[in-house]
Amino acid sequence: MSAPAPGTRRLVVAGALLDDLARPRLLLAARRHRPAALAGRWELPGGKAEPGERPVQALRRELREELGVEVEVGAELPAADPEGWPLSPALVMRVWWARVSAGWPEPLEDHDELRWLGEGGWEGVDWLAGDLPVVRGLLAALPGPRGCEDGTP
Numbered sequence: 596m597s598a599p600a601p602g603t604r605r606l607v608v609a610g611a612l613l614d615d616l617a618r619p620r621l622l623l624a625a626r627r628h629r630p631a632a633l634a635g636r637w638e639l640p641g642g643k644a645e646p647g648e649r650p651v652q653a654l655r656r657e658l659r660e661e662l663g664v665e666v667e668v669g670a671e672l673p674a675a676d677p678e679g680w681p682l683s684p685a686l687v688m689r690v691w692w693a694r695v696s697a698g699w700p701e702p703l704e705d706h707d708e709l710r711w712l713g714e715g716g717w718e719g720v721d722w723l724a725g726d727l728p729v730v731r732g733l734l735a736a737l738p739g740p741r742g743c744e745d746g747t748p
């Protein structure tokens with residue numbers, strides 16, 4: 596299959612919401628209840644950027660609409676593809692580390708459950724297929740013995 600032409604996929608933005616950006620332990624996962632084809636599967640909260648909308652601005656809007664929170668946005672999780680993490684032939688996703696700065700996350704729109712996944716449990720829900728490499732990328736990017744560094748002081 597040939598790669599999609601650059602810029603033809605719709606951008607999805609998502610937050611890897613942590614309890615603490617400097618010493619992450621908990622990651623927030625959200626279970627979709629719609630559409631039917633995705634219901635019951637878990638994802639990172641976020642959504643589609645509108646045409647002309649800056650990606651981080653879109654992320655803040657989506658998290659406000661979906662979870663009712665304001666966030667501190669950290670670094671982006673780099674993907675091998677400069678456009679982001681492929682989700683489907685039509686969708687590509689960019690992901691930022693983030694932390695809730697105001698409010699408490701509630702499943703207000705597309706989700707019926709939110710779960711803070713603890714250490715060792717980040718892969719333990721039924722993620723949407725495109726999210727598995729992302730979650731592994733998040734784990735690999737964690738500092739210290741859990742991640743790509745060997746933890747040697």
Ligand SMILES: Nc1nc2c([nH]c(=O)n2[C@H]2C[C@H](O)[C@@H](COP(=O)(O)OP(=O)(O)OP(=O)(O)O)O2)c(=O)[nH]1
Binds near residue numbers: 641644682686726
């Ligand atoms: N938000 C989010 N969407 C994901 C992830 N993984 C994944 O495959 N997707 C897919 C599911 C959807 O097909 C698409 C995101 O669309 P969405 O329905 O959340 O977008 P939206 O809130 O802007 O809603 P709409 O405009 O389509 O009504 O990307 C993920 O981790 N987070």
